[in-house]
Amino acid sequence: MNMRTRVGIIGAGPAGLMLSLLLSMEGIDSIVLENRDREGIESTIRAGVLEQGTVDLMTEIGLGERMKREGSVHHGIELRFDGEGHRIPLSELTNGRAITVYPQHEVIKDFIAARLNQGGPILFNVEDVQVSNISSSQPSLRFVHEHEQMELQCDFIAGCDGFHGISRASIPEAIQHGFSRSYPFGWLGILMQAPPSAEELIYTYHERGFALVSTRSPDLQRMYIQCDPQDDIANWSDPMIVEELQLRLATTNNWQLLVGPIIQKSILAMRSFVIEPMQYVRLFLAGDAAHIVPPTGAKGLNLAVADVRHLARALTMFYKQNRTDLLEAYSTTCLRRVWRAEHFSWWMTSMLHRFLDDDAFQQRMQRSQLDYTVSSRAAATSLAENYVGLPFTW
């Protein structure tokens, strides 16, 4: 069967769904193709931290209500090392900007409900998506849906299918430049049924490795500990995880972690990756399809949203004013912010983790960096403005 749309979007993650919502507000039709089922994408536990700009954009498009009710606004974070906590007052250092902790799967639920309410379409469970005629002005997407071979003719294709998707690989290798860095550690992430142990997120540097205390709701907490990325989660019993958290988070004034049953646990590897350019003819990559960051800076979802905001604006200018300049500038415009986030995420990761081969010199460098960051208003401001998110014009 043949179908037609202006913008064919691969992937119903934050990037693809936000793009379809922004385009719809401008009267530009799109179709989203997703290879998983709705239940699956609405229940995958991933990010938690939304930058001020992401929150503002969601509010602007009418999706702020549940986030305001159920999410929590944080005006600071704690950096903990040598058994002492040091608060970085994010809002005080950034003219009142803040972050909101609101889980990615709740964002996804809000986006899907809003898009289906507008009439969609979002096709779930599609198989074997392939980009065709990529070098022409009428590219198309071939895929299988409900056992039927389909072809979707498009003016433009948005590759929003995450790091393991197919769209990046559709760009001829000769014009792709990939930049990557892998890290010799991963994160073991858990969900624990317990009250919050702290009002703000705690990022901890400890000789046993990094630990992070985050939250999901008044009775569900999200925590991470640095671990071997090759380790099997089966090697980590619940009591071992709790003990490791307690050791790494211990303070000289006897801070207590509030503990309860662990209801979910998994290990994720981390790496940095960027592809340049983020565009080929009429295929535009956005979000994790084009770049990933280690999670320490909490930037991935926010970068995905920033990319599609630029893409939606460029496509709007094309359809409304016949302008191609913003489409041509898309990759350059996005990459400026992407590389800033790459640096910030690498910097936070390097400052807060133990490296396998680090020696006493390296550890003293990390301590000095932490000490400077929490003692100098200029250094703390630099962390704060990157963490809450630079303005959209970046």
Ligand code: FAD
């Ligand atoms: P994705 O969310 O990966 O969405 C891509 C979609 O495309 C998926 O639904 C996938 O099923 C679909 N797809 C893939 N291949 C195909 C195909 N061939 N055909 C059709 N569909 C396809 N970021 C933050 O900003 N803040 C945080 O606090 C944060 N914490 C994180 C913590 C963890 C543990 C992890 C793992 C990530 C975290 N991130 C965080 C990163 C964030 O989750 C991602 O950057 C974000 O999901 C990227 O969105 P996306 O839409 O680009 O890609």
Ligand code: DHB
């Ligand atoms: C969360 C994840 C992050 O990567 C981070 O830096 C802070 C919080 C979270 O899942 O809550």
